Amino acid sequence: AQSVTQLDSQVPVFEExxxxxxxxxxxxxxxxxxxxxxxxxxGLQLLLKYLSGSTLVKGINGFEAEFNKSQTSFHLRxxxxxxxxxxxxxxxxxxxxxxxKVTFGxxxxxxxxx
Amino acid sequence: KAxxxxxxRYLIKTRGQQVTLSxxxxxxxxxxxxxxxxxxxxxxxxxxYFSETQRNKGNFPGRFSGRQFSNSRSEMNVSTLELGDSALxxxxxxxxxxxxxxxxxxxxxxxxx
Numbered sequence: 001a002q003s004v005t006q007l008d009s010q011v012p013v014f015e016e017x018x019x020x021x022x023x024x025x026x027x028x029x030x031x032x033x034x035x036x037x038x039x040x041x042x043g044l045q046l047l048l049k050y051l052s053g054s055t056l057v058k059g060i061n062g063f064e065a066e067f068n069k070s071q072t073s074f075h076l077r078x079x080x081x082x083x084x085x086x087x088x089x090x091x092x093x094x095x096x097x098x099x100x101k102v103t104f105g106x107x108x109x110x111x112x113x114x
Numbered sequence: 115k116a117x118x119x120x121x122x123r124y125l126i127k128t129r130g131q132q133v134t135l136s137x138x139x140x141x142x143x144x145x146x147x148x149x150x151x152x153x154x155x156x157x158x159x160x161x162x163y164f165s166e167t168q169r170n171k172g173n174f175p176g177r178f179s180g181r182q183f184s185n186s187r188s189e190m191n192v193s194t195l196e197l198g199d200s201a202l203x204x205x206x207x208x209x210x211x212x213x214x215x216x217x218x219x220x221x222x223x224x225x226x227x
Contacts (some may be wrong), residue, residue: 032213043118043204043218044157070141090157099162099211101170106156 006105013081014113017041021076021108023065023091030096031033033074035065038088038107047089050074051096061085086112116140118207118219119167132193135222137197139207145169146171146188147212148180151202160203162212165189169211195226 003026013019025031034096036044048059055067065076074091091105119138127133139146147170148160159172163182182188185209192199202223206216 036218041220043220045218046205046215046218049215062117067188096213099164099169100213101147101159101162101172102212102216104149104157 001008001032002103004091004093004103004105006091006108008108009097010109010111012111012113015083016080018079019077019081019085019110021089021091021110023074023076023105025072025091027072027093027095028102032094033065033067033097034064034092034102035059035074035076036092036104037061038090040087042111044090048099067079071099081110081112083112083114099104116165116171118205118217119201120219121206122222123220124223124225126227127195129195129226130196132191133195133224135190135192135203135205135224137188137190137205137207137219139188139205140217143207143217144186145208145211146182146186147206147208147216148188148190149204149206150174151204152200157204160190164180164211192224197226200224200226 005024034049035047050067058064088107094100094102145164147162149157149200162170166182180190202221204221206218
């Protein structure tokens, strides 16, 4: 069974500064990886996903993530954050192929400070 | 295109009661998954339905059940409610399965008193 660890429960960062949200996963098979964002009182929205191919994945709102198989990581980055990026971010993993269930991490709250 | 619709948005129930939550997926989506979200546990997978059949199941007790109708709408039922069932219940729909691309509803916030 797969699992996901988001090491930071909260990350404060000043506006226009870069940010990295960390995600590590565990799985005995090939995986698909995802990052979702949840704004207050909203459902989750897909930011980006890695299924195969290039290990650097670009998503919406200027976010990107890099799949590192040797370190079993999929960290999310943005070079310059905005107030509107304040939200909770979830990393998720599933086994590749077929229609597998998706396991989510416990989330990282990004607080952008003006 | 309408998004995923969950009803009701808020619900207050008493311990021991049962509750039914509803989810209408995006038109054309055949996969519907349910998650329980709590501050301490994050998102916990409940189950997934595809074309009216349960395809995947999480580790929840039998008090949690679901079903999917021929129009892909799904319901989730929780019987004999416990205080610990208080949570945000999220529904997600996708064309084929959650590990492709999923679209989430705004959730139903259930409070058990």
